[in-house]
Amino acid sequence: MSAQPIVSIAGVSKHFGAVAAVDGVDLDIRRGELFALLGGSGCGKTTLLRMIAGFETPDTGRILIDGQDMTGVPPHRRPVNMMFQSYALFPHMDVAENVGYGLRREGLPANEISRRVGEALDQVRLGDHGKRRPAQLSGGQRQRVALARALIKRPKLLLLDEPLAALDRKLREGTRFELVRLQEQLGLTFIMVTHDQEEAMSMAGRLAVMNEGRIAQVGTPHEVYEHPRSRFVADFIGIANILPVDGGRAWLALRPEKIGLFAARPNTDHAEQGRIVDVAYEGDRSLYRVGLLDGSMLLVSTANVARAPREPWPRGQEVWLGWAGDAGQRLDE
């Protein structure tokens, strides 16, 4: 891995009218990593991706790709390819023509184009679908055509805009692993935009959580989950109980699975007494809402390790909650 980042974003802002879509973002993407931009709708993640691709121009700041300033460089001259959320397959061309489009723009000889198109289609297991039209393909096949088309020019950087959003749930799980495998095999840098935190956590090496045009936190999925730096991040990634500490001057973010349920006062660093208010049985685990004596509410999740009983802690049951001193993350903002 080279020391120089493949993408360097410095002080980039973008306004649409009075709205700041991206607001003073600084971010370095390392060579060869799978990076995820994660956030809710309207957080600016797609605008940031489109500025890297060249479809939007930053109002302020600079974007460097592989050390080169991209200011004023149009999309067709950037060493970057993008996979669109809608896939944007050309409906008037067959699959092979779609995949070969980028190579034809380079003016390569026809036999080299058809050889490389064949390789690219084999790589995504669509070798015998070259003559089909996009409309004749399933959603998963369309996604793979879009991927092959974006990768055929061997870009330094592949941008993926919600790559799995258009797939159904079952297919999405398998495709996650396939994308990660492909990224590792090719040694390319992937930047992926997603609103699905589970997707970002399971695929990305590092991720940036975005909120209202700003980057709330950058880190590995583990860092962001276990050491959130703000209430927003703690709340956005997974589920968190946020408890006021130090007389309301700071907060503690406590994940539901870090809390244990006990019949009697446990021997943990912290212990509280409460009553089960609600139980959500999810099969592999159950989520409990527990009302404490002071009237506040805590979420606790336990893995259903044993097959019986179905409800080890029924509603209304008096319980003790216990957690370790380092189970939560102290938040000052």
Place this chain on the structure above:
Amino acid sequence: MPGRARFAFTALAFGYAFLYLPIALVIVYSFNESRLVTVWAGFSTKWWSALFANEAMLSAAWLSLRIALVSATVAAVIGLAAGYVLARVPRFFGRTLFGSLVIAPMVMPEVVMGISMLLLFVGSDQLVGWPVRGFLTITIAHITFSVAFVAVVVQARLSDFDRSLEEAAMDLGATPWTTFRTITLPLIAPAVGSGWLLAFTLSLDDLILTQFVAGAQSETLPMRVYSSVRLGVDPQINALATIIVIVAACALIFSGWLTRRKA
């Protein structure tokens, strides 16, 4: 057949009869033996032979066809450009005015357009000796009003065009012009095609505007038909109408085929 279905069928039959029976009669009477268009006197093709020997009618038809081909093609190119700008450029100086001016000829009375164009051509002819009224002036006049129709059709098509297709092309290394040539144009070709057909038919049967700007020697098919009807109709007109109906039907089928092939 249940009562309601029978009523609906009858209503439909009457509707079609009202629209198409006159046309069917025109076609049938083109094979009439009699000179009188209202009296059937037996089958004959003599009016068809007379039509194909009618020099004035044939040269008028040829002139109309040439004008329609040229004006529709030029209007398609200009209308494509105008429609593209209206659909794609959100802000530029005078955009609202431009948008209104492009579609103004659709609602402008042809008499007004005719008189203003006649004054323009006469004035220009007096000043610089050009253009001589005839093929050129009629063609320019037809382009002027058919551009609006092409522009409207193209703009409508582009407004629901998926922009990410063009972005994908540029992302894959296509310049804006290559993107337009390989992605945008092929996908809006059916709209440009139907705009062309619209311009073609409008030009082919225009009478009012044409009469203002035509020269003494240039007589288009509608002008010829109109003047021959005033002298008294004979079934040659029926034969001519039959040809026009067939051409129009073919154009309609072709345009439908273009649209369906896209989908």
